[in-house]
Amino acid sequence: xxxxxxxxVLVLITVIIMITGxxxxxxxxxxxxxxxxxxxxxxxxxxxxxxRELKSDGxxxxxxxxxNEDIQHWDFKYTxxxxxxxxxxxxxxxxxxxxGFIIIQNDKILYEEYFNGYQRDSLNTSFSMAKSIDSLLxxxxxxxxxxxxxxxxxxxxxxEFKGTDFEKLTIEDLLKMNAGIQYEEDxxxxxxxxxxxxxxxxRKLALKETKVxxxxxxxxxxxxxxxxxxxxxxxxxxxxxxxxxFSKKIWSRIGAEFDASWSIDSQKSGFEKMESGINARTIDFxxxxxxxxxxxxxxxxxxxxxxxxxxxxxxxxxxDSHDAKGDWLEKYDLNYQYMWYSQTNSIGSIDYFAAxxxxxxxxxxxxxxxxIVRNGKSNGEVDSWFEVFKSIxxxxxxxxx
Numbered sequence: 001x002x003x004x005x006x007x008x009v010l011v012l013i014t015v016i017i018m019i020t021g022x023x024x025x026x027x028x029x030x031x032x033x034x035x036x037x038x039x040x041x042x043x044x045x046x047x048x049x050x051x052r053e054l055k056s057d058g059x060x061x062x063x064x065x066x067x068n069e070d071i072q073h074w075d076f077k078y079t080x081x082x083x084x085x086x087x088x089x090x091x092x093x094x095x096x097x098x099x100g101f102i103i104i105q106n107d108k109i110l111y112e113e114y115f116n117g118y119q120r121d122s123l124n125t126s127f128s129m130a131k132s133i134d135s136l137l138x139x140x141x142x143x144x145x146x147x148x149x150x151x152x153x154x155x156x157x158x159x160e161f162k163g164t165d166f167e168k169l170t171i172e173d174l175l176k177m178n179a180g181i182q183y184e185e186d187x188x189x190x191x192x193x194x195x196x197x198x199x200x201x202x203r204k205l206a207l208k209e210t211k212v213x214x215x216x217x218x219x220x221x222x223x224x225x226x227x228x229x230x231x232x233x234x235x236x237x238x239x240x241x242x243x244x245x246f247s248k249k250i251w252s253r254i255g256a257e258f259d260a261s262w263s264i265d266s267q268k269s270g271f272e273k274m275e276s277g278i279n280a281r282t283i284d285f286x287x288x289x290x291x292x293x294x295x296x297x298x299x300x301x302x303x304x305x306x307x308x309x310x311x312x313x314x315x316x317x318x319x320d321s322h323d324a325k326g327d328w329l330e331k332y333d334l335n336y337q338y339m340w341y342s343q344t345n346s347i348g349s350i351d352y353f354a355a356x357x358x359x360x361x362x363x364x365x366x367x368x369x370x371x372i373v374r375n376g377k378s379n380g381e382v383d384s385w386f387e388v389f390k391s392i393x394x395x396x397x398x399x400x401x
Contacts, residue, residue, distance in 0.1 A: 351364065
């Protein structure tokens, strides 16, 4: 019996070695080692990937402190598995994996707390909030004349795509996640979620390993190849690393309190992780929110055109930005424009937000003059954080008016 068991173990080990070895040959040793050693993505990845620094210029902008102690003691209502729950607000945040949470209204900090071992100077990674920032950078490149229009063909900037199916795709198709590019979720290391996160040469992956399988504009499909291709376009149009362009156009001009960074795929490739990799403090993510809330103005300086902010954040009335039938967007009654989500709030106006894995959110309610930032290590036991933000926005506005 022991002999058969030992033989089975040896066969299993041999199979694992063969699969690992062949996967290293097909993909790359570094990719497979990242999969084996790092496993599922998590908030520690900010310390695993190489990065480029985003320097604060030292001229720090401080929001006015107007802390509302009543908020800490709310009996806050939310839902989990469609069942209503009630908790003290601080406990609700702490118990549900929050690391940092800030509420700002009319440039005043009403609430700022940190949990689960995090402090004000703790670094958080954006995950997919980065996609909304990618969208801002496309707007900057159009403002600067590097890109003529979001209606331009990808082949205008990525010459390898001339004469291919990608030539009929536009930058706007990438921004709206409806380009029809093949994308397969899950499947462990064979799937596109893992490839677009862990591959050490994301440029090559996006240029060589993608194909168009559906008509553009026909179907919304959340897909990490879209931001990667946007990054290549920004890089080639501006002749700058994406992080350098971001630093020049935005980060160095919004009074960041701390230096930040943008993770790159590897030292050799040096391409920004466009889908996930902006690393900053919660308070400085709030300043990006302030820039967008003020329609691209920072104090008396215009950093992004008002037209682009309006165009990219909110779906035009009557416009279908995607085919969302049966999609999770339809389930939550959300719209998706140029890598920003939006929803109707309780007063009938539009709020919009950037969202990332494990509950990273930058939520903006223009009519309430409000910015909410949530960083976390998990989503916790909460059905919908954007419903939470809507409830907070309503509650704070009611209490302060």
